[in-house]
Amino acid sequence: MNLDRLYNLSDVREAARKRLPKGIFEFIDRGAEDDEALAHNREAFRRIKARPQALLDVSQRSCEATMLGERFSMPMAIAPTGAAGLVWYQGEMELAKAAAATGIPFTIATRSMSSLEEIVALGGTLWYQLYVFTDRAQTWKLIDRVAGSGAKALLVTADVPVQPNREFNRRNGYTFPFKATPRSVIDMLRHPRWLIEVIGKYQRTTGIPQYEKMPEYAENLTFEDIRELRRRWPGQLLVKGILRADDAKKAVDCGADGVVVSNHGGRCLDVSAAPIDVLPEIVDAVGHRASVLMDSGVRRGTDIAKAVAFGAQGVLSGRPGLLGLSLAGQPGAEHVLGILRRELLIAMGQLGCAKLSELGPHLFGHPALIRSGRREHA
Numbered sequence: 345m346n347l348d349r350l351y352n353l354s355d356v357r358e359a360a361r362k363r364l365p366k367g368i369f370e371f372i373d374r375g376a377e378d379d380e381a382l383a384h385n386r387e388a389f390r391r392i393k394a395r396p397q398a399l400l401d402v403s404q405r406s407c408e409a410t411m412l413g414e415r416f417s418m419p420m421a422i423a424p425t426g427a428a429g430l431v432w433y434q435g436e437m438e439l440a441k442a443a444a445a446t447g448i449p450f451t452i453a454t455r456s457m458s459s460l461e462e463i464v465a466l467g468g469t470l471w472y473q474l475y476v477f478t479d480r481a482q483t484w485k486l487i488d489r490v491a492g493s494g495a496k497a498l499l500v501t502a503d504v505p506v507q508p509n510r511e512f513n514r515r516n517g518y519t520f521p522f523k524a525t526p527r528s529v530i531d532m533l534r535h536p537r538w539l540i541e542v543i544g545k546y547q548r549t550t551g552i553p554q555y556e557k558m559p560e561y562a563e564n565l566t567f568e569d570i571r572e573l574r575r576r577w578p579g580q581l582l583v584k585g586i587l588r589a590d591d592a593k594k595a596v597d598c599g600a601d602g603v604v605v606s607n608h609g610g611r612c613l614d615v616s617a618a619p620i621d622v623l624p625e626i627v628d629a630v631g632h633r634a635s636v637l638m639d640s641g642v643r644r645g646t647d648i649a650k651a652v653a654f655g656a657q658g659v660l661s662g663r664p665g666l667l668g669l670s671l672a673g674q675p676g677a678e679h680v681l682g683i684l685r686r687e688l689l690i691a692m693g694q695l696g697c698a699k700l701s702e703l704g705p706h707l708f709g710h711p712a713l714i715r716s717g718r719r720e721h722a
């Protein structure tokens with residue numbers, strides 16, 4: 345795969361669409377129900393237009409960022425997905441290596457194929473995404489194990505109170521636990537490169553990986569659990585999947601160190617607001633006493649610049665890394681991270697900013713600020 349000819353994330357997505365079985369590609373790429381939240385996440389970014397500052401010296405630019413008190417090469421982390429092992433042989437390890445080589449955190453998902461300990465051994469900053477189990481005793485046992493591993497932050501997912509409605513997975517014959525159907529088998533046979541490079545390698549070595557067997561996820565997760573997690577978890581505690589200022593305040597009042605403003609990449613509630621639209625009000629509500637990260641729909645360096653300008657310490661990125669990974673393993677994922685970093689540095693230069701701290705809402709006409717009648721910073 346000649347990565348040099350993939351100039352942006354749309355090119356990467358198109359190449360991944362050809363390589364992956366349709367069922368796996370759609371499992372990663374699509375959202376929920378009618379894909380409205382997915383499209384709206386992009387549309388919300390698109391609506392934000394810049395008023396760049398002219399005639400400033402931007403010859404020396406740096407996009408180094410502090411997230412959760414640690415310094416990184418850019419304001420981005422790999423979002424938890426647990427799908428990397430489906431698109432590349434030992435994909436989670438490859439993606440974690442790409443993150444470490446780029447100098448950004450990797451978030452391992454509860455629903456993961458490689459073990460926590462294997463990934464920790466690779467080095468780099470590790471965050472852990474937690475799905476709380478109905479059986480709380482098992483949850484507390486898991487987070488003790490995570491704390492012992494050296495993971496720096498726990499991201500508790502709050503936006504999957506019930507299983508989302510994703511009809512395309514059923515239509516494609518991709519359900520969990522996976523059961524082969526004629527449709528899914530034909531789909532895989534039509535993608536021989538994936539079959540040989542991913543399934544073939546697993547068969548010759550470790551066998552087809554399975555998700556670690558986990559207890560069922562809680563449908564009764566509440567803010568009381570956040571309080572309890574605060575008592576038990578020694579590191580940074582973030583609540584992931586917040587779209588309201590009042591929820592962000594409650595999370596921080598319960599002891600969270602921060603929130604991830606997210607609609608799960610449009611994969612849960614198909615009518616949910618776009619995170620970039622609600623980011624300013626959440627930063628207003630808790631930004632002075634907590635860390636605010638955001639994700640969902642980041643596909644260009646300009647999107648990262650917008651998120652940082654509106655107060656996010658950084659963004660999480662889910663699909664782009666997975667799709668890059670599916671083309672060439674670690675180098676494919678690194679290629680994607682390199683594109684985003686380069687684009688961010690160009691965006692900063694174009695906006696007249698040498699450092700991330702110079703990005704601010706004054707550079708953009710943000711619909712949320714205009715709607716609420718607030719004056720933008722001059």
Ligand SMILES: Cc1cc2nc3c(=O)[nH]c(=O)nc-3n(C[C@H](O)[C@H](O)[C@H](O)COP(=O)(O)O)c2cc1C
Nearest residue numbers: 372423424425427501608609639640641661662663
């Ligand atoms: C295939 C896939 C699996 C995901 N699995 C999880 C998960 O297990 N837990 C979680 O909190 N978020 C999960 N997410 C959501 C991501 O962490 C993140 O919020 C989202 O992908 C961000 O949007 P983006 O893909 O547009 O960057 C998943 C996303 C994808 C694409």
